[in-house]
Amino acid sequence: MPWDESLVNSLVYDEPDPKQGRVLSYVQSLNEALRIALEDNESVIVMGQGVDDPSAMFGSTKGLQDRFGESRVFDTPLSEEGMMGVCTGAAMRGLRPVYMHNRPDFILLAFNQLITHAAKCHFMDNGLTQVPLVVWAAIGRGWGSGAQHSQAIQGLLMGVPGLKILMPSTPYDAKGLMLQAIQDNSPTIIFEHRWLMKKNGFVPEGKYLVPIGQGVCRREGEDLTIVGASHAIELAYQASKLLAADGVDVEIIDLRSIQPIDDQLIEDSIRKTGRLLVVDTGWAIGGVCAEIGFRAVEKWFSYLKGAVRRVGLPDVPTPAGYALEQHYYPTAQNIVDVVKDMCRK
Amino acid sequence: MVQYPYEGQGFKDWSGALEKYSDSFLIDLFYKMLRIRLIEEEIENRYFDDLMKTPIHLVIGQEATAVGACAALSTSDLLYSGHRTHGAYLGKGGDLKKMLSEMHCKANGCAGSRGGSMHLIDPDVGMAWSSAIVGGAIPIATGAALASQYKSDQNVTMVFFGDGGTEEGVCSESLNFASLKQLPIIFFCENNFYSVQSPLRTRQSQRDIFRWAEGHGINSSVVDGTNVLEVYEATKSAVEKIRDGGGPHFIEAKVYRFRAHGGAGDDSQTGYREVEEREMWERHCPVESYYSFLDQNNLGIKSQRPELQKQIEQEIRDCFEHALKSPEPKKADLFKYVYAD
Numbered sequence: 001m002p003w004d005e006s007l008v009n010s011l012v013y014d015e016p017d018p019k020q021g022r023v024l025s026y027v028q029s030l031n032e033a034l035r036i037a038l039e040d041n042e043s044v045i046v047m048g049q050g051v052d053d054p055s056a057m058f059g060s061t062k063g064l065q066d067r068f069g070e071s072r073v074f075d076t077p078l079s080e081e082g083m084m085g086v087c088t089g090a091a092m093r094g095l096r097p098v099y100m101h102n103r104p105d106f107i108l109l110a111f112n113q114l115i116t117h118a119a120k121c122h123f124m125d126n127g128l129t130q131v132p133l134v135v136w137a138a139i140g141r142g143w144g145s146g147a148q149h150s151q152a153i154q155g156l157l158m159g160v161p162g163l164k165i166l167m168p169s170t171p172y173d174a175k176g177l178m179l180q181a182i183q184d185n186s187p188t189i190i191f192e193h194r195w196l197m198k199k200n201g202f203v204p205e206g207k208y209l210v211p212i213g214q215g216v217c218r219r220e221g222e223d224l225t226i227v228g229a230s231h232a233i234e235l236a237y238q239a240s241k242l243l244a245a246d247g248v249d250v251e252i253i254d255l256r257s258i259q260p261i262d263d264q265l266i267e268d269s270i271r272k273t274g275r276l277l278v279v280d281t282g283w284a285i286g287g288v289c290a291e292i293g294f295r296a297v298e299k300w301f302s303y304l305k306g307a308v309r310r311v312g313l314p315d316v317p318t319p320a321g322y323a324l325e326q327h328y329y330p331t332a333q334n335i336v337d338v339v340k341d342m343c344r345k
Numbered sequence: 346m347v348q349y350p351y352e353g354q355g356f357k358d359w360s361g362a363l364e365k366y367s368d369s370f371l372i373d374l375f376y377k378m379l380r381i382r383l384i385e386e387e388i389e390n391r392y393f394d395d396l397m398k399t400p401i402h403l404v405i406g407q408e409a410t411a412v413g414a415c416a417a418l419s420t421s422d423l424l425y426s427g428h429r430t431h432g433a434y435l436g437k438g439g440d441l442k443k444m445l446s447e448m449h450c451k452a453n454g455c456a457g458s459r460g461g462s463m464h465l466i467d468p469d470v471g472m473a474w475s476s477a478i479v480g481g482a483i484p485i486a487t488g489a490a491l492a493s494q495y496k497s498d499q500n501v502t503m504v505f506f507g508d509g510g511t512e513e514g515v516c517s518e519s520l521n522f523a524s525l526k527q528l529p530i531i532f533f534c535e536n537n538f539y540s541v542q543s544p545l546r547t548r549q550s551q552r553d554i555f556r557w558a559e560g561h562g563i564n565s566s567v568v569d570g571t572n573v574l575e576v577y578e579a580t581k582s583a584v585e586k587i588r589d590g591g592g593p594h595f596i597e598a599k600v601y602r603f604r605a606h607g608g609a610g611d612d613s614q615t616g617y618r619e620v621e622e623r624e625m626w627e628r629h630c631p632v633e634s635y636y637s638f639l640d641q642n643n644l645g646i647k648s649q650r651p652e653l654q655k656q657i658e659q660e661i662r663d664c665f666e667h668a669l670k671s672p673e674p675k676k677a678d679l680f681k682y683v684y685a686d
Binding site: 087 | 460486522681
């Protein structure tokens with residue numbers, strides 16, 4: 001078994017009760033979303049290096065080429081910038097490309113077309129064209145992914161006007177946000193997390209949409225608000241169970257969309273708890289943590305009982321080695337420690 | 346020393362070919378080139394009034410590529426361009442009023458004053474988009490060609506870029522993808538030998554650009570970019586093959602800009618190229634050499650020219666006046682179209 005498969009298989013999540021609804025894994029729900037989108041709209045095409053290979057983007061594109069043909073689901077050259085431009089041009093002419101990457105690190109090769117073209121075309125031409133493009137990648141972590149295969153680059157992109165950025169944390173949202181992103185007329189990036197791919201959850205059959213820009217409260221609590229997205233929500237949830245045992249009751253806000261951000265949901269929660277911790281899979285500097293933290297100070301300062309804190313990556317590139325990794329990535333226990341410290345003050 | 350002498354043959358061998366064109370077609374090519382020349386000269390004349398608060402990249406000297414290539418396209422065919430977009434826009438039939446309003450930063454500009462002179466667009470006539478990043482429009486045009494192939498809409502896509510554009514990685518990436526998928530696209534390289542002030546010899550090895558393109562498995566050719574008929578024929582041949590189901594084509598046209606990379610006036614005297622070199626190419630001016638050719642072949646152009654010129658000058662005056670009188674965009678306009686509805 002490939003190393004990353006065995007790592008992801010070893011992760012333990014709360015299991016949903018199948019009696020209460022249909023259970024799918026995260027990757028199965030993505031596969032279903034893409035199938036529905038391809039069935040639903042002839043303009044949808046799915047492309048990316050390896051979408052038709054046996055690994056099929058962690059399984060998310062499995063079987064799609066057989067079902068929809070090579071003109072709609074196809075492998076691409078390793079030309080990330082060129083293909084991002086091809087997707088942009090095709091989207092401007094009425095197609096709805098879903099351009100998939102194994103890792104966000106490869107999107108860095110395409111920044112010129114993504115940031116300087118796709119994100120701005122609609123604005124620059126006064127609305128004459130639209131770029132209904134979905135860019136998808138799964139953040140890697142662990143077992144040697146290292147500095148060049150684990151980058152969570154959402155923070156770099158939050159400051160680019162014109163992009164929407166989605167970071168689902170459940171199979172339900174993975175499907176609903178993918179379908180919404182494909183239907184959206186603006187360029188939309190979906191950052192998945194490798195460690196969520198085998199997480200199970202309730203996923204309704206058929207088409208449903210999760211609106212972009214709306215977060216959701218995952219756990220109600222009175223003492224402190226934790227805001228984040230994607231795998232950071234899983235860590236926060238694990239931390240909340242440990243904290244509950246110690247009598248600390250946290251509220252967890254899953255942003256789902258980090259651009260645009262659901263300000264109202266955060267505000268309502270801070271108004272209640274008076275304390276804010278922001279968690280993210282990316283670097284704490286300049287990204288989700290920094291932006292939400294600043295908004296809190298700027299807009300909701302009067303509700304705060306103490307300083308806003310953050311748990312993200314340190315200002316260091318990802319180390320490849322196992323021992324160093326253990327000191328690099330935040331854990332549920334890190335979140336517990338910070339929360340306890342905040343509540344003590 | 347002249348680094349890049351004119352090496353073309355002009356219209357030397359073209360008299361015999363004239364019978365296949367109608368007089369009106371031949372005169373129309375002249376009219377369109379003259380119109381672009383006069384528009385560009387007027388923009389240049391007025392540039393230091395500072396009412397056009399936009400960078401400009403004049404196509405004076407490069408009119409034959411825009412006019413000759415666009416004459417081979419139909420209105421629904423798509424054209425993409427780099428930063429030097431005035432010729433492409435006008436060649437494809439873009440609205441002059443909207444262009445000059447855009448350059449005067451007015452609300453009724455072709456891009457609502459969000460683009461400026463490097464982003465002239467007119468979807469009604471297939472002037473699809475342009476990018477100010479060198480090479481940036483090449484993959485976007487390739488994607489448009491992919492969409493045409495996917496939808497079987499019979500459109501041909503063409504993209505203009507310069508010699509510098511071929512140095513960008515995306516150019517090679519796009520040629521490979523277009524060749525792989527046999528896309529209905531013409532890559533049109535206007536090789537004017539200089540990227541800003543950097544000569545080709547400091548940027549590329551000594552080989553022909555079209556030969557390099559050929560290495561991607563693409564049908565490639567080179568033309569004298571000062572000869573509007575040669576440009577037209579090469580493009581027409583490519584368009585016909587593509588409409589018959591052929592794959593992508595690459596055309597290199599050797600041209601010369603008579604002005605600086607950007608702004609008004611020439612900058613040869615700064616020393617990066619010889620004034621003598623520009624003067625050599627000016628003797629093969631695409632507008633005047635074609636005019637002489639038509640005149641020598643008794644097309645009656647001499648008697649028509651004053652009237653054509655008068656017409657164009659009146660149109661230009663009217664369009665400038667329209668632009669100057671047009672309203673400016675409002676603060677609320679700034680926040681439109683960040684996201685699409």
